[in-house]
Amino acid sequence: MSRRLKLAILASGRGSNFEALVRASKEKRMDAEVALLVANKGDAGASDIAKREGIDVLTSLSKGRGAQHEREVLAAVAAARADLVCLAGYMRVLSPSFVRELEGRLINIHPSLLPAFPGLDAQAQAHRAGVRIAGCTVHFVDADVDAGPILAQAALAVDPAWNARDLAERILALEHKLYPAAVEMLASGKARYDQGRVVFAGARAPGHPLFSADAL
Numbered sequence: 001m002s003r004r005l006k007l008a009i010l011a012s013g014r015g016s017n018f019e020a021l022v023r024a025s026k027e028k029r030m031d032a033e034v035a036l037l038v039a040n041k042g043d044a045g046a047s048d049i050a051k052r053e054g055i056d057v058l059t060s061l062s063k064g065r066g067a068q069h070e071r072e073v074l075a076a077v078a079a080a081r082a083d084l085v086c087l088a089g090y091m092r093v094l095s096p097s098f099v100r101e102l103e104g105r106l107i108n109i110h111p112s113l114l115p116a117f118p119g120l121d122a123q124a125q126a127h128r129a130g131v132r133i134a135g136c137t138v139h140f141v142d143a144d145v146d147a148g149p150i151l152a153q154a155a156l157a158v159d160p161a162w163n164a165r166d167l168a169e170r171i172l173a174l175e176h177k178l179y180p181a182a183v184e185m186l187a188s189g190k191a192r193y194d195q196g197r198v199v200f201a202g203a204r205a206p207g208h209p210l211f212s213a214d215a216l
């Protein structure tokens with residue numbers, strides 16, 4: 001991928017990562033544009049942001065059986081000619097056939113340093129465990145939850161005085177930097193997906209996949 005990427009973003013929640021991607025595109029921090037938002041809750045904060053920014057929004061999706069819902073999402077992604085589909089807090093488990101259909105074009109952000117703390121409330125899990133280093137991960141999606149080849153991670157040192165909420169806020173701020181940086185790695189060709197692995201162009205080239213909170 002080395003032209004301006006078209007993104008479809010799937011988001012359910014408050015939409016702060018969606019907003020971070022939209023802003024990074026506008027500010028040309030990544031060579032990608034947001035072509036479509038799929039929001040599976042009508043009241044998602046992301047929908048309001050998308051409407052304000054003139055981005056197409058798909059909200060009226062089938063709520064019932066997964067297969068119909070996923071067909072609608074795939075049709076919208078195809079109609080938008082999206083190169084890359086970014087999950088940003090999409091609260092639905094995706095079927096293996098959906099994931100297979102988008103293999104190498106589907107990425108997710110998760111608020112922990114995977115493979116530690118997959119699943120819900122990753123930040124609270126990390127806080128309970130008393131980690132000294134926390135962070136977030138952008139990865140290609142495979143059939144398992146919060147699993148798949150890792151594209152980028154960012155880490156921060158944990159202040160022992162922080163409560164779980166403090167930690168979650170710090171991680172979220174880092175997510176907002178990491179997600180656009182990870183998309184830019186794909187847009188610029190510094191990283192690409194190849195048969196279940198992420199291949200980097202130049203192991204220690206600028207844009208090395210190891211980020212720290214200070215470097216982003």
Ligand code: GRF
Pocket residue numbers: 011012013014015016017018088089090109110111172175
């Ligand atoms: C983020 O913490 C993301 O890592 C997780 O879901 C949350 C979505 O937050 N997958 P927001 O809606 O982008 O604010």
